[in-house]
Amino acid sequence: xxxxxxxxxxxxxxxxxxxxxxxxxxxxxxxxxxxxxxxxxxxxxxxxxxxxxxxxxxxxxxxxxxxxxxxxxxxxxxxxxxxxxxxxxxxxxxxxxxxxxxxxxxxxxxxxxxxxxxxxxxxxxxxxxxxxxxxxxxxxxxxxxxxxxxxxxxxxxxxxxxxxxxxxxxxxxxxxx
Numbered sequence: 001x002x003x004x005x006x007x008x009x010x011x012x013x014x015x016x017x018x019x020x021x022x023x024x025x026x027x028x029x030x031x032x033x034x035x036x037x038x039x040x041x042x043x044x045x046x047x048x049x050x051x052x053x054x055x056x057x058x059x060x061x062x063x064x065x066x067x068x069x070x071x072x073x074x075x076x077x078x079x080x081x082x083x084x085x086x087x088x089x090x091x092x093x094x095x096x097x098x099x100x101x102x103x104x105x106x107x108x109x110x111x112x113x114x115x116x117x118x119x120x121x122x123x124x125x126x127x128x129x130x131x132x133x134x135x136x137x138x139x140x141x142x143x144x145x146x147x148x149x150x151x152x153x154x155x156x157x158x159x160x161x162x163x164x165x166x167x168x169x170x171x172x173x174x175x176x177x
Contacts, residue, residue: 050083106131
């Protein structure tokens, strides 16, 4: 069976796990938001968002949608839980009420964002990875209250904290050498 037929069948059967698993990274957010009214609940939306988080592309196109949903998720623990695996939720629960996070970036417009990490070295790697020859790789250090975190994702050992920049207290930043 072709991919198109499998996609159509999964969509018709509302088999969202299969449907989103078949999409490429740049299609997921578009289709996730396009099908949102078909989900049984917001919780199902957050489960799918969490399950496919590491595969997502084109954040910029859905920045406002994601920001609004992250505000909703940070107010309701069951949405946070829905975005995390059991292991991730257990690790998240072990974090203190306030903790330090890091964000690597190389262009000023990217200083604020959703994706942070508990791992300073990983932030430095991200800053370098996305820098062009004209960019200066930097890391911003912040503090965040656990209650304001949308989710913790560690499926690729990134120790990723998903949090809106408006909930982060910026402490300092430095250039990565």
